[in-house]
Amino acid sequence: MTKIWLLDIGYKPGTSEIHLWGIKDSGERILAVDRSFRQYLYTTYGDKKMAEEELRKFHNLRLEKVTGRIFGREIDLLKIFFEDGSEDVNKLANRLRRRGLRVFEDDIRLSSKYLIDQPVKPSSWHDVELSEHDNGVSEISSINFVSNEPIPELKVLSLHMVALPTKGSPNPKKDPIILMTLVDSMGVTYLEGEESKILQRFVEYVQERDPDVIAGFDSNEWMWPYIMERAKHIGVSLSVGRGGSSPHRSLYGHVSIEGRASLDLKDMVDEIPELQLESLEELAEYFGLRKIEEFTELTDPELPAAWRQNLQLVKNYSRERAEAIYHLTTQEILGYAIALSSLTGIPLDHVLTAAVGFRVEAYLMKEAHKRGEVIPPRRERRPSGYVGGYVWKPKPGLVEDVVVLDFKSMYPNIMVKYNVSPDTLIHSGEEIKDFYEAPDVGHRFRKEPPGLYKEALLRLIQYRDSIKERLKKVDQERKKILRAQEKAVKVITNAMYGYAGWVGARWYVKEVAEAAAAWGRWIVKTAAKIAEELGFEIVYGDTDSLFVKNIPEKTSLLVESIQRRTGVEIKLEKHYVRLLFTEAKKKYAGLTRDGELEIVGLEAVRGDWSRAAKKLQKEIIEVVLRELDVEKAERIWSRRTRELKEGKVPLRELIIWKKITKPLDEYAVLAPHVVAAQILRDKGFRVDVGGKIGYIVERGEGKIRDRVSPFPFVNKENVDLEYYVEHQLNPVVERILKVVSQNFAKPGSRKMGLRRFMS
DNA sequence: TATAGGCACGTGGAGCCCTGTCT
DNA sequence: AGACAGGGCTCCACGTGCCT
Numbered sequence: 046m047t048k049i050w051l052l053d054i055g056y057k058p059g060t061s062e063i064h065l066w067g068i069k070d071s072g073e074r075i076l077a078v079d080r081s082f083r084q085y086l087y088t089t090y091g092d093k094k095m096a097e098e099e100l101r102k103f104h105n106l107r108l109e110k111v112t113g114r115i116f117g118r119e120i121d122l123l124k125i126f127f128e129d130g131s132e133d134v135n136k137l138a139n140r141l142r143r144r145g146l147r148v149f150e151d152d153i154r155l156s157s158k159y160l161i162d163q164p165v166k167p168s169s170w171h172d173v174e175l176s177e178h179d180n181g182v183s184e185i186s187s188i189n190f191v192s193n194e195p196i197p198e199l200k201v202l203s204l205h206m207v208a209l210p211t212k213g214s215p216n217p218k219k220d221p222i223i224l225m226t227l228v229d230s231m232g233v234t235y236l237e238g239e240e241s242k243i244l245q246r247f248v249e250y251v252q253e254r255d256p257d258v259i260a261g262f263d264s265n266e267w268m269w270p271y272i273m274e275r276a277k278h279i280g281v282s283l284s285v286g287r288g289g290s291s292p293h294r295s296l297y298g299h300v301s302i303e304g305r306a307s308l309d310l311k312d313m314v315d316e317i318p319e320l321q322l323e324s325l326e327e328l329a330e331y332f333g334l335r336k337i338e339e340f341t342e343l344t345d346p347e348l349p350a351a352w353r354q355n356l357q358l359v360k361n362y363s364r365e366r367a368e369a370i371y372h373l374t375t376q377e378i379l380g381y382a383i384a385l386s387s388l389t390g391i392p393l394d395h396v397l398t399a400a401v402g403f404r405v406e407a408y409l410m411k412e413a414h415k416r417g418e419v420i421p422p423r424r425e426r427r428p429s430g431y432v433g434g435y436v437w438k439p440k441p442g443l444v445e446d447v448v449v450l451d452f453k454s455m456y457p458n459i460m461v462k463y464n465v466s467p468d469t470l471i472h473s474g475e476e477i478k479d480f481y482e483a484p485d486v487g488h489r490f491r492k493e494p495p496g497l498y499k500e501a502l503l504r505l506i507q508y509r510d511s512i513k514e515r516l517k518k519v520d521q522e523r524k525k526i527l528r529a530q531e532k533a534v535k536v537i538t539n540a541m542y543g544y545a546g547w548v549g550a551r552w553y554v555k556e557v558a559e560a561a562a563a564w565g566r567w568i569v570k571t572a573a574k575i576a577e578e579l580g581f582e583i584v585y586g587d588t589d590s591l592f593v594k595n596i597p598e599k600t601s602l603l604v605e606s607i608q609r610r611t612g613v614e615i616k617l618e619k620h621y622v623r624l625l626f627t628e629a630k631k632k633y634a635g636l637t638r639d640g641e642l643e644i645v646g647l648e649a650v651r652g653d654w655s656r657a658a659k660k661l662q663k664e665i666i667e668v669v670l671r672e673l674d675v676e677k678a679e680r681i682w683s684r685r686t687r688e689l690k691e692g693k694v695p696l697r698e699l700i701i702w703k704k705i706t707k708p709l710d711e712y713a714v715l716a717p718h719v720v721a722a723q724i725l726r727d728k729g730f731r732v733d734v735g736g737k738i739g740y741i742v743e744r745g746e747g748k749i750r751d752r753v754s755p756f757p758f759v760n761k762e763n764v765d766l767e768y769y770v771e772h773q774l775n776p777v778v779e780r781i782l783k784v785v786s787q788n789f790a791k792p793g794s795r796k797m798g799l800r801r802f803m804s
Numbered sequence: 805t806a807t808a809g810g811c812a813c814g815t816g817g818a819g820c821c822c823t824g825t826c827t
Numbered sequence: 828a829g830a831c832a833g834g835g836c837t838c839c840a841c842g843t844g845c846c847t
Contacts, residue, residue, distance in 0.1 A: 400806065401807050544808085547807050549806065629813085631812075714816050715817095748815085
């Protein structure tokens with residue numbers, strides 16, 4: 046018996062031969078082949094003769110009569126195995142469908158199916174029965190999951206690449222790679238000189254050091270495709286895979302390297318909503334590695350000159366990024382990716398790239414399989430919305446001493462409590478006596494048996510509790526692993542409700558999400574009613590939270606009453622000394638009891654306002670909330686306005702960043718950032734969907750979009766300072782002062798204060 | 805290879821009215 | 828007097844990014 050940690054999984058195309066790349070507990074890296082698995086699909090066989098007729102046309106099929114469940118309903122099925130080891134299920138599935146039969150699980154890739162079907166988990170330890178063959182290949186005769194701990198020592202290589210653009214962004218058709226910087230446990234290696242030499246040495250380096258993980262930033266969409274095209278162009282064989290194969294584009298735009306995990310840290314950016322620029326530098330700052338300003342800056346237009354005149358600058362630029370990638374990977378991201386991979390069953394290689402919905406789905410597929418549920422096919426559906434959470438309208442102005450009550454994991458708890466699940470929904474005509482009925486929308490769910498969502502959620506909750514228990518007892522190093530696991534579990538748990546309402550989900554049933562939302566509204570409104578009955582004043586509330594004016598001697602009674610009546614756990618989450626509400630929902634600022642200033646939803650926390658405006662708004666809020674001094678706030682306002690008008694504000698603070706969310710020619714309206722992006726594109730720069738465009742507004746007549754200038758082609762001389770006063774500084778300040786001036790400014794001075802800068 | 809809905813808010817675009825100018 | 832271009836205005840859709 047051998048112990049193997051599963052790093053990567055693949056299969057030989059056209060066959061049922063599963064390739065498992067693993068790490069033995071001795072540290073040896075091996076490829077083990079499993080030839081025992083067979084691809085299969087299910088079909089209904091309403092007309093038995095017809096099914097048999099079709100099946101006779103195929104050789105080497107093995108049939109099994111089984112009973113499965115689809116959305117909780119029992120159904121008789123034929124399970125059809127492809128005994129000849131082929132994995133071509135499409136042909137058979139299509140034929141059966143053409144005959145009007147229902148077919149299931151033909152749309153799941155072989156390696157995914159293996160992971161769902163077998164006691165095998167990626168990024169985990171297994172007991173394996175191996176037989177060695179002469180050709181060095183090990184064959185598996187049995188494999189069993191053991192544990193997802195400990196995590197073996199993985200060899201990580203990080204990679205940063207610089208190409209020399211002739212015009213705009215580097216173009217892989219003509220612009221060579223001039224530098225590659227590699228970082229691993231041995232330190233930094235620069236590959237420079239002739240491009241073919243760089244690539245050859247890169248391949249040698251990978252073969253020699255044989256890393257398990259290769260990490261980059263924007264490597265799936267940009268770096269790997271670039272390297273691959275250059276290698277092809279100059280005729281270098283890019284055999285960096287463990288079997289000697291080249292990298293290849295696999296599913297969903299991901300680039301796979303055989304036997305290794307290729308990670309793109311850019312995928313991590315989506316998981317951290319706090320990030321506004323979504324850059325590597327910002328990611329590094331977020332994890333406390335290095336501040337954005339401490340990175341050497343080098344934009345594409347500056348690169349050619351720097352390459353000629355200041356080689357060291359270019360090398361520093363590249364090294365800093367390669368090091369950041371290495372440290373982020375080893376210290377922050379790899380552990381999380383491993384935990385997520387082991388939990389969802391998605392191989393390490395893919396798990397960061399996979400969108401949230403697909404992670405949840407991967408987890409559900411395994412749960413469903415355990416319960417004897419057949420996995421429903423993915424289907425095209427028309428999106429149709431439903432009513433979501435309830436939001437109170439706040440009273441604008443200041444309010445003191447407010448406590449916030451939060452329902453803990455409201456939607457997961459609702460789904461567990463009321464057994465809300467696609468397989469427990471009662472359809473019209475069904476006569477079930479024992480049911481829960483959702484308020485408002487009237488959907489009914491049977492109380493027994495527990496549904497797929499309920500069981501999946503309970504298992505997750507249980508797992509998280511056990512992690513929390515263990516966290517109390519273990520040492521620092523193990524704590525880190527457990528925290529990563531906890532985070533992974535949390536991500537999946539919290540996404541379950543959203544998944545339920547996603548039209549692309551295999552288990553999409555609109556009534557499920559709609560009912561969960563309805564129960565949510567009922568619970569939070571019931572809580573509000575209880576609070577009011579007890580004499581509390583509701584200040585605000587959003588979906589699963591209630592802001593109430595504090596009555597210290599009654600808060601614990603309030604919490605108890607709400608929990609008793611609604612049956613859902615509620616927590617006293619926050620205590621604000623003072624809160625400021627604007628006229629809008631979802632926008633407020635507060636001072637907590639520990640003296641922290643919190644800003645929610647306002648421009649100061651939005652990424653699409655200039656830094657100048659954001660900083661000023663924060664200053665104003667700070668002075669208003671902490672010092673209750675509106676006049677001082679107005680003085681700051683006028684000082685900042687003056688500074689801006691006198692040109693004392695750095696250009697960088699005036700840049701407005703916005704995301705490009707679709708191809709430029711699909712925009713119906715030419716917004717300023719779209720025009721800025723067009724200008725960049727026309728200069729030969731890459732404008733990617735999902736990329737951020739920075740621009741400033743220049744002086745001139747007419748529409749804003751007709752006078753934008755994209756970063757980095759901005760010139761301080763041309764900035765329309767008046768625009769920044771009128772459309773950036775003034776609105777964000779006025780939004781705040783408008784709601785407090787009557788309370789705090791002396792009579793008479795208020796209007797003065799506000800009007801002074803308005804016209 | 806899109807987890808959901810609710811919400812604010814700047815900007816552009818369409819359409820309307822008004823007004824001044826030309827015929 | 829009537830036609831019409833163009834400015835100013837209103838209203839709404841688009842687009843982004845936030846909150847829970």
